[in-house]
Amino acid sequence: MNARIEADYLIETPDDPARAAEVMAGEQSSGTFVKLPGETDALLQRAAARVERLEVLGTVAAPSLPCAMPDRGTGYTRAAVTLSWPFENIGPDLPNLMATVAGNLFELRPFSGLRLEDIRLPGAFAAAGPGPRFxxxxxxxxxxxxxxxxxxxxxxxxxxxxxxxxxxxxxxxxxxxxxxxxxxxxxxxxxxxxxxxxxxxxxxxxxxxxxxxxxxxxxxxxxxxxxxxxxxxxxxxxxxxxxxxxxxxxxxxxxxxxxxxxxxxxxxxxxxxxxxxxxxxxxxxxxxxxxxxxxxxxxxxxxxxxxxxxxxxxxxxxxxxxxxxxxxxxxxxxxxxxxxxxxxxxxxxxxxxxxxxxxxxxxxxxxxxxxxxxxxxxxxxxxxxxxxxxxxxxxxxxxxxxxxxxxxxxxxxxxx
Structure with a gap:
């Protein structure tokens, strides 16, 4: 199955937004803060999250939230980001879907703002829950x-x-x-x-x-x-x-x-x-x-x-x-x-x-x-x-x- 889970975010970062988006993708799939021996090209191809879209929206002078990463002198960039994950990472599992699209990424160092705006699910998720019965x-x-x-x-x-x-x-x-x-x-x-x-x-x-x-x-x-x-x-x-x-x-x-x-x-x-x-x-x-x-x-x-x-x-x-x-x-x-x-x-x-x-x-x-x-x-x-x-x-x-x-x-x- 090649279906993928997608999530849209609004981010704010003092870092390069493309690099910040890659940090998000790594944190919420196969990566960590350093390259590890088990992180092979084949594993990444099979399981890594991808940055599907990055649209820079502008900059602001001050961070919206306390940020662990200092401003590089260029302000704080806001951007729209879409990430995707292979369906096989979690299967049709709602609690682990929440951990995937809304887990540790909110506390990552490069971000002074991060908001989950939307999610799109493969059709297999239709069986993940009963839905409204009435x-x-x-x-x-x-x-x-x-x-x-x-x-x-x-x-x-x-x-x-x-x-x-x-x-x-x-x-x-x-x-x-x-x-x-x-x-x-x-x-x-x-x-x-x-x-x-x-x-x-x-x-x-x-x-x-x-x-x-x-x-x-x-x-x-x-x-x-x-x-x-x-x-x-x-x-x-x-x-x-x-x-x-x-x-x-x-x-x-x-x-x-x-x-x-x-x-x-x-x-x-x-x-x-x-x-x-x-x-x-x-x-x-x-x-x-x-x-x-x-x-x-x-x-x-x-x-x-x-x-x-x-x-x-x-x-x-x-x-x-x-x-x-x-x-x-x-x-x-x-x-x-x-x-x-x-x-x-x-x-x-x-x-x-x-x-x-x-x-x-x-x-x-x-x-x-x-x-x-x-x-x-x-x-x-x-x-x-x-x-x-x-x-x-x-x-x-x-x-x-x-x-x-x-x-x-x-x-x-x-x-x-």
């Missing part, structure tokens, strides 16, 4: 939402609520017409709100509500933990009629998500908490398109992308680029497309621009204060989000739509 279509089916976004929210306070408190709030939200509810990432199995007790209390309320109305809100229970615990917790949710589980990706790791996904009979809501440490520095870490490809293949059915006008540091253009990247198929026969999740400071204000820039309503649109903080109560908060999205999808200005939709009008007065 994705958009399966999530819509289980939530009973045929079109438009799933209107969702997050249980707050993050911690401190008892199982009974959580269930009461879930019942209020179900009565308000919510489509989707999730645990906060900080609430998993704390002594004051044990996972099993919370699931039993919440599902009792949601199952009762479904019997009365025919609609069961999808609740993503945070089962983050060790693999055996996650499997056991998943089974409890499934057996009690639950329709979603949630895991914190950076906490459970690739192998944890793979184990959960291979076991799961429910959609996996993948939370990206900790993402800022991997992405916030412009010249260090990962881009979301590269990072998300691994988790998509590993089995994430829903993936967070932040939201427009969010409470965090991420600009709107990055949020939309992340969401759109999730819609780009990984392989022709296995697209691995999860449902994007918009959250963080969302209200009825952002849907028009979100829909315009995304070009789709295939998403979970989660608002906390935008629902619970509505002056006319949670039901009006849910309705205001539906109204905002309905207006956006119909091409009607929210201000015009609000004239005949009072929940939206009050939301725009409150949050604009």
């Amino acid at each position: 994705g958009i279509a399966g999530t819509r089916r289980l939530a009973g939402v045929a079109e438009g976004p799933l209107i969702g929210t997050i249980i707050k306070p993050s911690v401190g609520l008892s199982p009974e408190d959580t269930a009461a709030l879930a019942g209020t939200l179900a009565g308000a017409g919510i489509d989707f509810v999730k645990d906060d990432e900080l609430q998993a199995d704390g002594p004051a709100c044990r996972f099993e007790d919370r699931v039993r209390a919440v599902m009792r309320v949601l199952n009762d509500h479904a019997e009365w109305t025919g609609k069961k809100a999808m609740y993503a229970f945070n089962l983050t933990g060790e693999v055996d615990d996650m499997r056991r917790r998943h089974d409890l949710v499934r057996d009690l009629g639950g329709t979603c589980v949630m895991a914190s990706l950076n906490s459970v790791g690739l192998t944890g998500l793979l184990a959960l996904a291979r076991h799961s009979e429910l959609p996996i809501h993948a939370h990206r908490n900790g993402w800022g440490a991997l992405s916030r520095a412009p010249m260090l870490g990962w881009s979301y398109p590269a990072w998300s490809k691994l988790w998509r293949l590993a089995g994430a059915d829903h993936m967070h992308v932040n939201g427009l006008g969010n409470k965090f540091s991420e600009p709107d253009a990055s949020v939309i680029a992340s969401a759109r990247a999730l819609m780009d198929p990984l392989f022709p026969d296995k697209p691995c497309i999860p449902m994007p999740v918009f959250s963080s400071g969302q209200s009825a204000v952002q849907p028009p621009e979100t829909y315009r820039r995304l070009g789709s309503a295939d998403c979970i649109y989660a608002a906390g204060g935008g629902i619970m903080g509505h002056p006319d109560g949670p039901a009006a908060g849910v309705q205001s989000l539906r109204d905002a999205w309905d207006a956006a999808m119909a091409g009607i200005a929210a201000s015009d739509y609000a004239r005949t939709h009072p929940a939206l009008a009050r939301a725009l007065e409150t949050y604009a």
Whole structure:
């Protein structure tokens, strides 16, 4: 097999960028800091990484990150680099793919900046992970939402609520017409709100509500933990009629998500908490398109992308680029497309621009204060989000739509 793994990087270096790129290739394949007897021409031909592309982008006067190599007097050069590796180096192995494309290279001496921008995988990787088993279509089916976004929210306070408190709030939200509810990432199995007790209390309320109305809100229970615990917790949710589980990706790791996904009979809501440490520095870490490809293949059915006008540091253009990247198929026969999740400071204000820039309503649109903080109560908060999205999808200005939709009008007065 001659297929190769490819990865694109943005680098910054005081060294000659071509030499720095060769250092990257050596470190992440067959090389080390000196020539060794076993490093034969035949071995290099078979296993060495190659520099496939080098495009100099310009120079800056000061390093973006502390650099162990002194400036040669020519500044710090930024360049776009593409490396490739023989597929046979690792085979279709996601954890070792991560070690290959995002391993020790971040700490190499010649670099004052290094960021992984994208990866491209041979078709053999389609079998490396289960991929989303539910994705958009399966999530819509289980939530009973045929079109438009799933209107969702997050249980707050993050911690401190008892199982009974959580269930009461879930019942209020179900009565308000919510489509989707999730645990906060900080609430998993704390002594004051044990996972099993919370699931039993919440599902009792949601199952009762479904019997009365025919609609069961999808609740993503945070089962983050060790693999055996996650499997056991998943089974409890499934057996009690639950329709979603949630895991914190950076906490459970690739192998944890793979184990959960291979076991799961429910959609996996993948939370990206900790993402800022991997992405916030412009010249260090990962881009979301590269990072998300691994988790998509590993089995994430829903993936967070932040939201427009969010409470965090991420600009709107990055949020939309992340969401759109999730819609780009990984392989022709296995697209691995999860449902994007918009959250963080969302209200009825952002849907028009979100829909315009995304070009789709295939998403979970989660608002906390935008629902619970509505002056006319949670039901009006849910309705205001539906109204905002309905207006956006119909091409009607929210201000015009609000004239005949009072929940939206009050939301725009409150949050604009």
